[in-house]
Amino acid sequence: xxxxxxxxxxxxxxxxxxxxxxxxxxxxxxxxxxxxxxxxxxxxxxxxxxxxxxxxxxxxxxxxxxxxxxxxxxxxxxxxxxxxxxxxxxxxxxxxxxxxxxxxxxxxxxxx
Amino acid sequence: xxxxxxxxxxxxxxxxxxxxxxxxxxxxxxxxxxxxxxxxxxxxxxxxxxxxxxxxxxxxxxxxxxxxxxxxxxxxxxxxxxxxxxxxxxxxxxxxxxxxxxxxxxxxxxxx
Amino acid sequence: xxxxxxxxxxxxxxxxxxxxxxxxxxxxxxxxxxxxxxxxxxxxxxxxxxxxxxxxxxxxxxxxxxxxxxxxxxxxxxxxxxxxxxxxxxxxxxxxxxxxxxxxxxxxxxxx
Amino acid sequence: xxxxxxxxxxxxxxxxxxxxxxxxxxxxxxxxxxxxxxxxxxxxxxxxxxxxxxxxxxxxxxxxxxxxxxxxxxxxxxxxxxxxxxxxxxxxxxxxxxxxxxxxxxxxxxxx
Numbered sequence: 001x002x003x004x005x006x007x008x009x010x011x012x013x014x015x016x017x018x019x020x021x022x023x024x025x026x027x028x029x030x031x032x033x034x035x036x037x038x039x040x041x042x043x044x045x046x047x048x049x050x051x052x053x054x055x056x057x058x059x060x061x062x063x064x065x066x067x068x069x070x071x072x073x074x075x076x077x078x079x080x081x082x083x084x085x086x087x088x089x090x091x092x093x094x095x096x097x098x099x100x101x102x103x104x105x106x107x108x109x110x111x112x
Numbered sequence: 113x114x115x116x117x118x119x120x121x122x123x124x125x126x127x128x129x130x131x132x133x134x135x136x137x138x139x140x141x142x143x144x145x146x147x148x149x150x151x152x153x154x155x156x157x158x159x160x161x162x163x164x165x166x167x168x169x170x171x172x173x174x175x176x177x178x179x180x181x182x183x184x185x186x187x188x189x190x191x192x193x194x195x196x197x198x199x200x201x202x203x204x205x206x207x208x209x210x211x212x213x214x215x216x217x218x219x220x221x222x223x224x
Numbered sequence: 225x226x227x228x229x230x231x232x233x234x235x236x237x238x239x240x241x242x243x244x245x246x247x248x249x250x251x252x253x254x255x256x257x258x259x260x261x262x263x264x265x266x267x268x269x270x271x272x273x274x275x276x277x278x279x280x281x282x283x284x285x286x287x288x289x290x291x292x293x294x295x296x297x298x299x300x301x302x303x304x305x306x307x308x309x310x311x312x313x314x315x316x317x318x319x320x321x322x323x324x325x326x327x328x329x330x331x332x333x334x335x336x
Numbered sequence: 337x338x339x340x341x342x343x344x345x346x347x348x349x350x351x352x353x354x355x356x357x358x359x360x361x362x363x364x365x366x367x368x369x370x371x372x373x374x375x376x377x378x379x380x381x382x383x384x385x386x387x388x389x390x391x392x393x394x395x396x397x398x399x400x401x402x403x404x405x406x407x408x409x410x411x412x413x414x415x416x417x418x419x420x421x422x423x424x425x426x427x428x429x430x431x432x433x434x435x436x437x438x439x440x441x442x443x444x445x446x447x448x
Contacts, residue, residue, distance in 0.1 A: 001113060001193075003193075004193060004196055004197065004200075007197065007200050008200065011200055011203065011204065014209040015207060015209055015212040015213055015214070016213050016214045017212070017214075017216070019214070019269075020216050020267040020269070022158070022159020022160065022269070023153065023159060023160060023161060023170070024153040024156055024158075024159040024160065024161075025159055025266065025267055025268075025269075027146075027149050027150045027152070027153050027170075028150060028153075028262060028265070028266055028364065029266060030146045030149060030150070030174075030177060031143070031146040031147055031149075031150050031259055031262065031367055031371075032259045032262055032263050032266060034139075034142045034143040034146040034177070034259070035143055035255055035256045035258070035259030035260070035367075036259070037139050037142060037143075037184075038139045038140060038142070038143050038252060038255065038256055039256050039442075040139070041135065041136040041139050041140075041252070042249065042252055042253060042256060042440070042442065043244040043249055043440035043441075043442065044136055044249075045243075045244070045246070045249075045383065046134070046136075047134020047135060047136040047137055047381065048134065048135060048136065049135060049136075050440065050442060051440075051443065052442065052443055052446055053442075055188050055189075055190070058135070058139075058184070058188055058190070059185070059188075059190050059195045059198075060195075060199060060202075062142075062181055062184055062185055062190070062192075062195065063192075063195040063196045063198070063199035064199065065142060065146070065177065065181050066178070066181050066182075066185075066192055066195075066196050067196055067199060067200070069174055069177050069178050069181065070178075070196075072149075072170070072174055073171070073174055073178075076167050076170055076171075077167075078167070078170070078171050078174070080174075080175075080178055081113075081115075081116060083171045083172075083174065083175040083178075084116055084175045084178050084179055084182075085116065085119065086171075086175070087172060087175035087176065087179060088116075088119050088120065088123055088179070090172075091123065092123065095127060097126040097127055100127040100129070101127055101128050102127070102128045102129075102131070104129070104132050104378070104379035104386065104387075105379075106375075106378065106379065106386060106388065106389075107387065107388055110388055131381075132379045132381070134381070137378065137379055137380075137381075140252065140374060140377070140378055141378060143255055143259075143371055143374065144371045144374055144375050144378060146371070147255075147367055147368045147370070147371030147372070148371070150364060150367065150368055151330075151368050153364070154328070154330065154361065154364055154365060154368060155328035155329075155330065155356040155361055156361075157271065157355075157356070157358070157361075159269065162328065162330060163328075163331065164330065164331055164334055165330075216266070216267035216274065216275075217267075218263075218266065218267065218274060218276065218277075219275065219276055222276055225337060225417075227417075228417060228420055228421065228424075231421065231424050232424065235424055235427065235428065238433040239431060239433055239436040239437055239438070240437050240438045241436075241438075241440070243438070244440050246382070246383020246384065247377065247383060247384060247385060247394070248377040248380055248382075248383040248384065248385075249383055251370075251373050251374045251376070251377050251394075252374060252377075254370045254373060254374070254398075254401060255367070255370040255371055255373075255374050258363075258366045258367040258370040258401070259367055261363050261366060261367075261408075262363045262364060262366070262367050264363070265359065265360040265363050265364075268360055270358075270360070271358020271359060271360040271361055272358065272359060272360065273359060273360075279412050279413075279414070282359070282363075282408070282412055282414070283409070283412075283414050283419045283422075284419075284423060284426075286366075286405055286408055286409055286414070286416075286419065287416075287419040287420045287422070287423035288423065289366060289370070289401065289405050290402070290405050290406075290409075290416055290419075290420050291420055291423060291424070293398055293401050293402050293405065294402075294420075296373075296394070296398055297395070297398055297402075300391050300394055300395075301391075302391070302394070302395050302398070304398075304399075304402055305337075305339075305340060307395045307396075307398065307399040307402075308340055308399045308402050308403055308406075309340065309343065310395075310399070311396060311399035311400065311403060312340075312343050312344065312347055312403070314396075315347065316347065319351060321350040321351055324351040324353070325351055325352050326351070326352045326353075326355070328353070328356050
């Protein structure tokens with residue numbers, strides 16, 4: 001993760017782009033890239049890729065989401081891995097395995 | 113990253129949730145969490161957090177985006193770090209530092 | 225509104241597209257088009273359009289959002305105008321003018 | 337549509353909210369509400385609503401998308417109905433009925 005963040009900071013600073021990378025604009029960018037990712041599944045009637053799209057395209061768009069998310073963490077002085085681990089721990093409490101077994105999170109929340 | 117992925121797989125399997133985690137549903141989840149992150153900036157007139165929201169909330173929502181993005185990579189057998197590095201390399205070619213200096217990516221694209 | 229809905233139903237049926245227009249896929253499409261709209265503002269540091277984009281582009285992308293939203297209402301047998309009026313009425317109760325004066329909705333909610 | 341816009345302008349002005357309603361913030365709000373709408377379908381494995389959610393919730397969230405989209409059109413001096421009709425006409429040219437019959441738009445685009 002540190003190597004990725006180093007590369008991203010250098011990429012940004014070589015282009016003098018920190019001025020555009022306000023937290024708000026980075027959050028917007030995460031949403032835009034997430035939608036480009038979702039577009040690969042738009043009309044699919046199964047849970048899989050829409051016909052004609054490829055896993056390489058998913059990799060490309062998901063990488064954009066990952067990149068902007070890491071840059072937002074970094075811009076606010078947050079450690080992505082530590083925050084993800086903390087969130088998993090909160091989710092383990094919020095969705096106890098026995099209660100959540102085979103039921104999506106939204107159903108678990110309503111059943112409590 | 114590997115430690116995170118291990119924890120996420122275990123969390124999912126303890127709840128028998130893989131059945132819901134189609135690639136399409138994971139991509140949808142990335143978009144939903146990205147919007148919850150964006151909501152913290154909704155009415156701000158600067159590039160910073162909306163008054164009353166906290167960096168801890170950003171960490172929490174950005175962690176959700178990160179978690180679902182990693183799960184989507186994993187579901188399709190992709191290595192998140194390798195894909196992000198490849199994307200940075202493509203961006204270095206697409207936005208040459210001299211051409212992109214101080215100009216957002218969208219302007220660089222139109223100027224070519 | 226009725227004229228618009230008639231045109232949209234005819235457009236869809238001439239192409240035999242109702243099969244792809246599940247409520248879920250229409251909701252996904254609203255999100256995708258909303259993000260294409262947002263992209264026109266991505267790096268702007270003011271509240272206005274990003275330099276180089278035009279109001280005509282906003283009209284084009286916002287029309288896509290409107291179209292898919294109307295199709296989703298229609299697919300579920302809902303009347304868009306009636307639902308919007310009902311929502312405005314709920315918002316009038318939720319955000320009393322005196323309490324909300326000059327304060328964004330999220331702040332009003334937290335202050336109650 | 338005009339009645340709706342009148343009500344929305346009055347609602348906004350009674351609360352002195354025009355200051356927050358920059359075009360950028362309205363576009364952000366469309367995306368956020370679109371994601372709240374999508375959340376009702378998040379884990380569904382069919383194209384229908386996720387178990388436990390209701391059509392009334394869809395009406396409520398889709399109304400929010402409609403409201404912010406209309407406010408954005410209005411903020412930029414655009415006529416929503418006229419823009420939607422123009423877009424349908426462009427789509428009729430872009431996706432000829434014979435070529436598009438039974439094939440999603442993304443496939444039609446790639447096949448040309």
